[in-house]
Amino acid sequence: MDDEPMWAADRVVALTLGSAITIPETANEFSIKGNHLTLVEGNQFDGRTKTDPHKHIHGFLKIYDMFKYIDTENEAVRLMMFPLSLTGEEKTWLDELNERTIKTWDELRTAFISRFFPPALFDRLL
Template sequence: MVGVDVNTLTMEQYLALSRENQAPGVVKPEIRGNVNFKIKSQFMRELREDTFSENKYEDAHDHIDRVLSIVSLFNISGVSKDVVMLRVFPFTLTGAAKRWVDRLAPGTINTWDLYKKAFIQRYCPPSMTTKQFEDIHNFKKEGNESLY
């Protein structure tokens, strides 16, 4: 905004202003040609019903699989799955996961493969898997516990 004195803005107003002028972290590829890119409301409803918010009980791999299974139900002629996923996946994120995507550096992600890798690395890092394997490996039955 031209003519705004940033010294008089609240922090919330300043952050909103700076986000408006910032390019998104996820680049939405241009859809070329005479393609009518519309996602039916029933699919959008399904995508929004099962969101991911960084809850410790959520599985990043399962979330990606669920989104891919919903997206596989529709076909938009002339539009690749890559383009569809880059446009649709952010709608399936809420809470901390949504904030993570919103705070990515501009132009960070421009393919579905990069998006998927970044998402998995963020929410299912190798250190988490290693810890889970350690927990399983170190599992012991105490003397006063039964197997049932």
């Protein structure tokens, strides 16, 4: 185990004080499988022009669905892992939301898409 890269080991994720995301108390701590963490962080949303937040959510869920976490609710795992799929200003956006404003996966998904789906792209779809 000492010879493995840091990203390969399972990691314990603890609740972050001041987070916009409220994690259910039933998920105080769990270990993220190292290869799961690598996949999520390898497919981060950076908000570049023409980057579709719907596709990012779809990709995140495809990666998420590859793994199962026993004794932890699916929604709690999604809420805890999604911030790892963001980088740069997009990560800052989530960090700067008011504390405990997001309580469900649907709220997080909706807030993310609302923030990063450009109105100009929406207008082109009409």
